[in-house]
Amino acid sequence: MATIYDIAKKAGVSTATVSRVLNGVNHPIKEETKQRILQIARELDYRPNVIAKSLAGGKSHTIALIIPSITNDFYTQICEVIEEKLEQKGYHTYLCNTRRSVEKESRYIESLIARKVDGVIFSPTRVKPEDNHVNLKNIEKLKKHGIAVVAFGSQFKGVSQIYINTYQGAFDATSYLINLGHKRISFIDGLSAGTRKSRRRGYIKALEEAQINFDPSLVTAGNLRMEDGYSCTLELLKLKNPPTAILAANNLMAIGALKAARDKGLHVPGDLSVIGFDDSLLSMVVDPTLTVIKQPLKEIGEAAFKLLINQLEGKQKLETIQLNTYIIKRESCGIPKKRG
């Protein structure tokens, strides 16, 4: 493997000159010398040793993406856009999958510090409320080591972040159902989502604005899996005055609701309307196809990238970008039937 030293020898110059040429440093070099060095580098099939570069230069030109799951579209689609942009900027990306384990998240943070990554885009893993504390500590550690940090999916003070307005999303979804004529609207909340409270607030706010009484018996919560949506829905349908529409905190629970309705012999959307959060192929494959509140994945990725670059280039240390959700209307919502 050719080194910068080999090139220097063959070109009859010093390694300093070679390094300057190869890195386009702002230092005068005779055009002829430059070309000669480049030519020799090509002949020798030279590739810089990135590790040596990092050690000498202090920058690793590597960014880490920390996400709770790589088997979840929501994250991987965001990652794809971030990674694409980073590559264009000459950064390499580490994808770190915490598998929803804060311990693993912490271990990754250690490892990334040791690996001297330049920046981290971070979607914290929060299973229990206490995890928030660990998340915060991890962010502090990174910052202490001079690593740029951007967070999305949860809110922290003192960090550049993407804030997704799920409050508005829940509000819009609920309002949509209200406008269709629904009055008994259930909300199946997620037990451990980072943005829990805001969804619930949006739901309640929409009811208020339409002057519909908030009925706590219409609100439950599940663990974001299909079976949770299924069982919650069965419970809701047992009420003396059951809902005519259900808003679920994610798409899996919404699909569970769909299944429950079918098993109960209810027609969707005729007898029950269902709307979910988060879009994916799943939403288009179920029957009826699922109306959802979609988070703007591409924009999230682009925003995260932008905030990170701003930090790396020293332009802006701390900023927040707010993004809105939007509704994708498919088949699972409709006008409620009059009840007998």
Add this chain to the structure above:
Amino acid sequence: MATIYDIAKKAGVSTATVSRVLNGVNHPIKEETKQRILQIARELDYRPNVIAKSLAGGKSHTIALIIPSITNDFYTQICEVIEEKLEQKGYHTYLCNTRRSVEKESRYIESLIARKVDGVIFSPTRVKPEDNHVNLKNIEKLKKHGIAVVAFGSQFKGVSQIYINTYQGAFDATSYLINLGHKRISFIDGLSAGTRKSRRRGYIKALEEAQINFDPSLVTAGNLRMEDGYSCTLELLKLKNPPTAILAANNLMAIGALKAARDKGLHVPGDLSVIGFDDSLLSMVVDPTLTVIKQPLKEIGEAAFKLLINQLEGKQKLETIQLNTYIIKRESCGIPKKRG
């Protein structure tokens, strides 16, 4: 940030001793000295500079996983098991997403060589047949640089690899349909899958064994997307003597087939049986739920890990592991109705 040098100074020893203690090198050290050094390291909150370690030691203790897509369960599930095992062995994992671009694959290979990864687990991207040549070149490059390589998903000579017996899978799927009583069985092949030929062979072999004439008009191919399965199915159903069962090369096309059947007013499995390759949440969410040939993801991951470790530890340089698929019976296949 504390360095090994700081520790040495504080402990009144040389960096050599510190390095030995910290790495548990086989070199005698007085227990007392050892404890003192460890204690000081703790006090100083010392973390080794992984970059310097790599440069000095020649090993980066990093493995790269190269896959064509991170938004595809098939790959991400395999990655999860590999990564888990690698972490236990003290390796860090880079996840590289080629997005089905051979150019990107090649760029990653360059980058990984420069980053001195110790090994690569590689699922080649092959969109056009010519890509095979690029894949091979990339593998050669890695090997030339002394990097351990394990491949899965395609076959190459001279590389440790996991071979998944999709021939058998297609054979089993077809035989299953035959045993249910089907005689007109269609096969919707994938246009660019690495294992194309073997699936087709398995399909034909099953027909042969059951002494059913192979009818080429029952075989088409699509581009592995839902809409391809949909349109192919519509074409097949237009035949004067249409199939009573369809075997699709992946699950998305199988789901497309399901949709086509429904749009044609056909009942699945009453009027048409459908079986797909590759399992995912999607298969369980559609109605009817999809019977599939599943590839043993966990085993693939474990096998890939094993082959890689064998190479890294110098036990075995070149080996192949063969794994079988298995059928998951759900609702989309049944006994064909007698035709009038």
Add this chain to the structure above:
DNA sequence: CTCCTTTAGGAAACCGCTTACCTTAATTAT
């Protein structure tokens, strides 16, 4: 023709750690 800038390039310290090769003292073997 001086004096000051530029232009072009080199020397070598440094990044943080590993490791081959030594040294010295303490054991053990003979």
Add this chain to the structure above:
DNA sequence: ATAATTAAGGTAAGCGGTTTCCTAAAGGAG
């Protein structure tokens, strides 16, 4: 008692670059 080991630790040369000073020659100004 002497030679041969072993234990415990040190020295310093890398690993492959980057970068801060320097130097020397050439160009421009006065």
